[in-house]
Amino acid sequence: MTPAAHALAAIEVLTEIVERHRPVAQSLKDWGGAHRFAGSGDRARIASLVYDALRARSSLAWRMGADSPRALVLGALAFIRGAELDALGASFAATPHAPAPPFEAERAAMATGSLDGAPAHVRGDYPDWLDAPLARVFGDARAEEGAALSQRAPLDLRVNALKGDREKALRSLAHLKAEVTPLSPFGVRVPLTDDGRGPPVQAEPAYQKGLVEVQDEGSQIAVMIAAAAPGEQVVDLCAGAGGKTLALAAAMNNRGQIYAHDSDIRRLSPLNERATRAGVRNLQIRSPRGEANVLADLEGKADLVLVDAPCTGAGTWRRNPDAKWRMRPTSLEQRMLEQDAALDVAAPLVRPGGRLVYVTCSLLMEENEDRLAAFIARHPEFRSARAVEAAVGAGAPVLGAYANAAGDALLLSPKRSNTDGFFIATLRRT
Numbered sequence: 001m002t003p004a005a006h007a008l009a010a011i012e013v014l015t016e017i018v019e020r021h022r023p024v025a026q027s028l029k030d031w032g033g034a035h036r037f038a039g040s041g042d043r044a045r046i047a048s049l050v051y052d053a054l055r056a057r058s059s060l061a062w063r064m065g066a067d068s069p070r071a072l073v074l075g076a077l078a079f080i081r082g083a084e085l086d087a088l089g090a091s092f093a094a095t096p097h098a099p100a101p102p103f104e105a106e107r108a109a110m111a112t113g114s115l116d117g118a119p120a121h122v123r124g125d126y127p128d129w130l131d132a133p134l135a136r137v138f139g140d141a142r143a144e145e146g147a148a149l150s151q152r153a154p155l156d157l158r159v160n161a162l163k164g165d166r167e168k169a170l171r172s173l174a175h176l177k178a179e180v181t182p183l184s185p186f187g188v189r190v191p192l193t194d195d196g197r198g199p200p201v202q203a204e205p206a207y208q209k210g211l212v213e214v215q216d217e218g219s220q221i222a223v224m225i226a227a228a229a230p231g232e233q234v235v236d237l238c239a240g241a242g243g244k245t246l247a248l249a250a251a252m253n254n255r256g257q258i259y260a261h262d263s264d265i266r267r268l269s270p271l272n273e274r275a276t277r278a279g280v281r282n283l284q285i286r287s288p289r290g291e292a293n294v295l296a297d298l299e300g301k302a303d304l305v306l307v308d309a310p311c312t313g314a315g316t317w318r319r320n321p322d323a324k325w326r327m328r329p330t331s332l333e334q335r336m337l338e339q340d341a342a343l344d345v346a347a348p349l350v351r352p353g354g355r356l357v358y359v360t361c362s363l364l365m366e367e368n369e370d371r372l373a374a375f376i377a378r379h380p381e382f383r384s385a386r387a388v389e390a391a392v393g394a395g396a397p398v399l400g401a402y403a404n405a406a407g408d409a410l411l412l413s414p415k416r417s418n419t420d421g422f423f424i425a426t427l428r429r430t
């Protein structure tokens, strides 16, 4: 397929998403199913263009003066990919399966469309109703924070210390031009292609042998701050598919015990196989069993309980721009209730003197500082640690630079730390 045909396909996929409200992944899959001649490389290029357009949907619409799928794709080609207008028009005209070459008004917008006078939510590419919550966190910097959340995300890997060191991983991935990440001592970053695609790292021997896992540097930092030590009793309360469980096990060097739980048994299902591949031997999976309290025997015993709480995912909009535009006030309220509930389950598990680490991949105070304050009001036996101290305790004082305004948690974001957005707070039980 030609680049012009990819543009036409991206417009078709975006039409499903924007006009028929279909989820992105499903729309891309359906398009692939209906166009079997398209190879995996073509499908990846189409997906990348769709994601480019979605991430910057409102700023592209402003600059193009239209919100149609065609305007978004033309805008992404012009403003994100720097396409040269005459060459683009000529390639569209010369290709049978291509969009119509840009019309006069479209050409003018593509040549000059600016964001002058656009409100913060347009410059920052986030839904209008989130302007006030984001202003609470970032004040006048909210548009820049939003714009950074609208860029492509890097492809980060975590080196699994149970299988080897970062040098070994870098040697194994040298053909992908892998480099170290700046903040995590286990982080490796693999460059994307010019059009935003990552290589299929899951097919690499280093991945298949468990030497590397796909994990954003922000997630790696959350586990660093949790500072699980060899020999400890650790509960990963919201383990999901175990991304952080595996990193905790590596930090513990397979010594002590890690208990992985999730209220949704389906989410835990990949964990056993992942743990085997990663060489993890100190893991017990505590699956939910109806109404039974499957963690009752751990009450007052855990040195560390990690609550990687369900959240809106507002810190991961770079990877999931669809979620950004679909997010509603009711879903935020629902997540806040779930966060309080998960924290209340965690509290009795922590031994006196032990710690509870609360993590979200959201930037909103409603899910972060407010939940922390409400938790401490309900559980005065917990105190929040200073972010700077938590960073020193994790052996990474440099992370103290990412303290939130109150200084009682770390706040990572694409703009602040070039990672996904994360909130990471450490609470000690007295």
Ligand SMILES: C[S@@+](CC[C@H](N)C(=O)[O-])C[C@H]1O[C@@H](n2cnc3c(N)ncnc32)[C@H](O)[C@@H]1O
Binding pocket: 237, 238, 239, 240, 241, 242, 243, 244, 245, 261, 262, 263, 264, 267, 308, 309, 310, 311, 338, 341, 342, 345
């Ligand atoms: C952010 S995800 C976890 C991601 C995972 N820790 C990782 O690193 O890949 C949040 C998880 O919390 C689970 N969850 C929600 N409420 C819970 C609760 N009260 N107790 C335990 N798990 C809960 C959800 O099912 C979801 O899998």
